Amino acid sequence: MxxxxxxxxxxxxxxxxxxxxxxxxxxxxxxxxxxKPSSGPLATAEIFKRPDKPSPVQEIRFAISDFPEPWSFKYFMFQETNREYTSVGEQIKTIPGAIVKTLKAEGKEDFVVFSRVCPHLGCVFNFVPVEDEVAAGYNYKPQPGQKVFACPCHLSVYDPMLDDSKGRGKVVSGPAPRSPFKFNFEIEGSEIVIRSLESGGIS
Ligand code: FES
The missing domain is CATH 1.20.5 (Single alpha-helices involved in coiled-coils or other helix-helix interfaces)
Incomplete structure (x- = not known):
């Protein structure tokens, strides 16, 4: 039983x-x-396969000699591949950037490398090293010797030498809520190599 x-x-x-x-x-x-919403049939399995971290399409290199003096600057376009949870799968995003040679610190070359996407509403801002131009066009009078980034849309102004809680690029005027994103870069011999955007997004 x-x-x-x-x-x-x-x-x-x-x-x-x-x-x-x-x-x-x-x-x-x-x-x-x-x-993690997805339209693909293998979506659930794929979640465990690879991270969502964007991957750079190509690093960007500049010769240090391209920046002969403090406040020399150049613009560039950086591309990275982003994971998309749609039928597209992946998307390449292009981020405008600016590299600026700042004043020398302890005898070394010093640079800042910013995304030019404005943290306010996403316009592309410029490096405006001419103080009178900032005073006339951006509603902000720089201190003597102060060089800034300035956004033409709603006149946010960023100082690349001042820090806020997110690092350099403190907002000194206008409506932007925080400093812009920065690129990660290294100096290799006679070159500056820009490899990725700091984690957290594009704007
Ligand atoms: S988008 Fe730059 S200040 Fe508004």
Missing amino acids: SNKLDRRDFIKAILAVPVIGGFASLFISPFIRYL
């Missing part, structure tokens, strides 16, 4: 496995898709 019961319980338990599994997937799958 008890043998019969044991066998019946065992068969019941085996039969219950797919039912429990079905119920579990009913809840787990929507939860994962809520965290």
Whole structure:
């Protein structure tokens, strides 16, 4: 009798496995898709495969000699591949950037490399090293010797030498909520190599 019961319980338990599994997937799958929506059939499996971190399409190199004196600057366009949870899969984004040679610190070359996407509403801002131009066009009178980035849309002004809680590029005038994103870069021999945008986004 008890043998019969044991066998019946065992068969019941085996039969219950797919039912429990079905119920579990009913809840787990929507939860994962809520965290990372996707249109692809392998989406749930792919979530565990690769990170969402953008990857640079190509690093950008400048010769240090391209910047002969403090406040020499150049603009560039940086491309990175971003994961998209749509049928497109991936998208290449182009981020305008600016590299500026600042005053020398401890005898070394010093540079700042900023995304030019304005943290206010996403316009592209400029480096405006002429103080009178800033005073006339951007509603901000720089201190003597102060060089700034300035946005033509709503006149936010950033000082590349001053820090806020996010690093250099403090807002000194206008509506922008914070300093712009910076690029990560290294000096390799006679070159400056820009490899990635700091994590956190584009604007
Ligand atoms: S978008 Fe730059 S200040 Fe508004």
